[in-house]
Amino acid sequence: MEALRQDRLIGPDLDSTIGHNGVRESDEFILDIFQERKKSFKLNRTKYKIMCGPKFEFDFTKAIITLPFFGKHDGSFELELIADSTLRNHSEKSRYLFRSLGERAFRLNGIHCFEAFLERGDVLDIGFNRIHFPRVEMVTNSEVQLSERLIKSPIAVLIEGETGTGKTTLAKKIHEDSGRRGKFVHLNLSAFSPSLIESELFGHVKGAFTGAINGRRGAILEAHKGTLFLDEIDSLTTDLQTKLLLFLDNYEVRAVGGESTTTADVRMIFASGSKLAKKVERKEMRKDFYYRLQAGCSLTLDSLRVHPERIKELCQHFENQHAVVFDKELINFYMTCKWPGNIRQLQSHLVKKKILSDGKKLIFDEVDKELLLEKISVAKLDSNDIKSLEKVKIEYCHQVYLKMDRNITRTAKTLELCQNTLKAYLQKNEGLRSDKVIHVNF
Known part of the structure; x- marks a missing residue:
């Protein structure tokens, strides 16, 4: 059986056991409970007690977790935030230590042990119950590769x-x-x-x-x-x-x-x-x-304008982190936006959209209209770029119409126009001649 690494064990010098991947306060842990749905919690207490019992229970006031266990229910464990004694409060040097309080061992990544510091990515097994400590993923620019x-x-x-x-x-x-x-x-x-x-x-x-x-x-x-x-x-x-x-x-x-x-x-x-x-x-x-x-x-x-494919990657990462699903058309729309604030702006927009959306599937809605307005910027116009307001409206309506997959009903609703007015603007656009057919989709 593989032995536990020495830096996983508590010693007289806590600093020698500190690793940057250590589980810390505010990290998440996931309970995969036998015959129950998975439950996610945030580590916001300095100490948790894990008991073995006939059924799952979580006492929020006392921070006691009871996991279902068959046979004798004599197992008990403790998850405690350990800090260097020289520190006045918890910091990046604080780590959670998991220990058995009795004679029952737990499995840490397949290794039986009684006491160990935890790291992000660890899997703890107690009977048929499993506790995950997910890795803290950082969204960075994937174009940068460092040795x-x-x-x-x-x-x-x-x-x-x-x-x-x-x-x-x-x-x-x-x-x-x-x-x-x-x-x-x-x-x-x-x-x-x-x-x-x-x-x-x-x-x-x-x-x-x-x-x-x-x-x-x-x-x-x-x-x-x-x-x-x-x-x-x-x-x-x-x-x-x-x-x-x-x-x-x-x-x-x-x-x-x-x-x-x-x-x-x-x-x-x-x-x-x-x-x-x-x-x-x-x-x-x-x-x-x-x-x-x-x-x-x-x-x-590089900015997102240079690598628009990164927008799709970031949306997929957001899906995994927040348990939502993006409409394919919405991601395609995002890939055409300029995103002057780059990753920070995209992430802030997605968080706001998730909060204001009704369901788990995210589609183009009112929250996304502000992105359309950013495409019509007059901040850097020169004399050759100046257009009449009428022409700007015509081109803008046609652009939104294309983004809505040439759906008149959806485009009119998005722009808050009646369908006849929208059709008139589309007929005037030189990119859409009057002899072409406009498909009305309901």
């Missing part, structure tokens, strides 16, 4: 891409897969005034400036042994670029107002919503700072 060697290295990473393309998600995934023991610290530089960024990055000593009542470590030291993700790196002023460049040369930190330096072991990931090369051309970024950022691994995340 395991690169992910586990300390090399810096620069990610460029439009808003919503998944830069933050990719940075988190790199950290999760890197095996680094420290925190993932995310700092959006555009959210701070230039006068505060230096303190946010490097920290400050007490009395360094007005309002510095207490000292502060700063994001760099907070991410020691972990990863520091600096978002919107293109928003840094040239003065701050110089100071950050000095740190990147030797990884030594001097707090604002401090006299001594501290060396930080930190993996740097940078992100920009615009091309940094253009910032250099406009002299908004120092060349030496730009070359330093480029010295590591540089990645570019």
